[in-house]
Amino acid sequence: MATVNYTCPNCAAPLKFNPDKQMFSCEYCMSDFTEKYVQDFFAKKEQKENSAEKQEKKEQEKAKENAAKQAQSNDSAQAENKTEEEAVIYNCPSCGAQVVTTASTAATTCFYCQNPVVLGGRLSGEFKPDRVIPFKLSKQKAIDKFLEMCKRKWFLPKNFVSEKHFDKLTGVYFPYWYVDEQRSAQMVAKGEKVRSWTVGDDRYTETKVFELHRAGNLIVNNVFERALKGQDRDMLQCVHPYDLGEAHPFAMSYLSGFQAEKRDIEQNEVAQAVQTRINGYCQQLMKDTASGYSAVQIQNYNDKIDLENWNYTLLPVWVVTYKYRGKILPFAVNGQTGKTYGELPTSAGKLLAFAAIIAAALMALGLLGGLLFL
Structure with a gap:
């Protein structure tokens, strides 16, 4: 190799x-x-x-x-x-x-x-890859973001926030597909305007129905889909978005000192899912042009793709996993923005101790209240 x-x-x-x-x-x-x-x-x-x-x-x-x-x-x-x-x-x-x-x-x-x-x-x-967003957060800054997420979390296990745990924090470039499209679209919709008023004891409602026609060019940018099988989808999706304005043309030198994954999901495998999402965005954009109506219902919609651009992009993520009671908990920090994601574990011992303190306090208040009425 x-x-x-x-x-x-x-x-x-x-x-x-x-x-x-x-x-x-x-x-x-x-x-x-x-x-x-x-x-x-x-x-x-x-x-x-x-x-x-x-x-x-x-x-x-x-x-x-x-x-x-x-x-x-x-x-x-x-x-x-x-x-x-x-x-x-x-x-x-x-x-x-x-x-x-x-x-x-x-x-x-x-x-x-x-x-x-x-x-x-x-x-x-x-x-x-077509482009790469280089890491903007150092490992120490990623650790600081992780600590911020853990602040005021009273029920974390005692050894969760430890130096040994942070040593395992790893910077990884994950592969993603990004799609930009421009479409020509036409829409026919039914718009309703509803107004109500009261005269004396009577309540009146008027509903006007309009036929709406809309046409224009739609631009949808940065629709993304993962390009690697087996990754924790929630973990990586939840640290989005990324600022693609800071993306650089790909060079292998950016990978030095980090780990990186090669795509194993091809464009044709995600094309249908991407198109479904873009279709939804485009129809919503057309509906949004019909303002001032109580309700808008699309009756006929069609469009065609004028321009389409796919970009194979590597995104920076700091990742670490934590094993607690036989369960693997993944954590991620966006290597560009510092946005964090993770399911924090809960210490059963601390929960029981807290419940015991609350129960004791309630019992003391109850006894004190009973003495006051003697």
């Missing part, structure tokens, strides 16, 4: 993207480098690794074809090949250790030497 290891041009130590400075920093010689400098400096290296990845991929495909021909009549051998495809072995360019990753992992950290490694070929060719 071809890999890219971004090292400091001055001292050859690991180079990581620094969210606080929005530059690439070396923790050893304290050097900082601009985005342009790093991308230009490593451009030839990335091209070389991508070429090696393509050649390796061709050889693997050829080997798989030969293996498939030999194992057509052997179902157990086919099952074994499937298992091997789900796990991938690569060699760390820093220490040479072999590390196993899932097939969708595009950037990670070597378990042995802790150096950041980007698996260049995972995000090349058709899998290369």
Whole structure:
């Protein structure tokens, strides 16, 4: 597996993207480098690794074809090949250790030497993202946001907010599809205006019905859908939205020091769901143009897509999980805005202690009230 290891041009130590400075920093010689400098400096290296990845991929495909021909009549051998495809072995360019990753992992950290490694070929060719939103929050700032979420939560387990827990906070780029559309639309609707008045003891209601015609161009931007199977949908959806105005054209160097996932959901798999959502947005936009009516009911609506643009985008998220009473609780912090999400655990012991205090207080008040009436 071809890999890219971004090292400091001055001292050859690991180079990581620094969210606080929005530059690439070396923790050893304290050097900082601009985005342009790093991308230009490593451009030839990335091209070389991508070429090696393509050649390796061709050889693997050829080997798989030969293996498939030999194992057509052997179902157990086919099952074994499937298992091997789900796990991938690569060699760390820093220490040479072999590390196993899932097939969708595009950037990670070597378990042995802790150096950041980007698996260049995972995000090349058709899998290369169109853009990336770099991390804007450092790990410490993400921890601060997490602490804010935990403030005044009296019933958290005693060891929940701990330094050991925060050490597991990981910055991950998750893949998403974003869709922009422009449509020409026409709508025929029924609008009602209702007014009521009272004369003496009598109450009158007048309902006027109008036929409404609307036509125009509609623009819907940034409709998103996940591009990775198996992720916690609620966790990641709830840390949206992101400011796409801060998105950059994709460069693998942004992944250095973080983990990243490659998409395994294709555009055609989510196209229908995206179109259903956009249809709803467009009809609502047309209804909103009919103001001043008590009710508007669409009777006929049609549109056509004039322009459509899909963007494969990587979004920054700080994630950590917490195991409590056999249940895995995921937590996420938006790596750009700091918006947090998570289901905080509740300590049964603290709840019982609180209930006992309340019961004792109520009993004391009851006894005091009884003494006052003696």
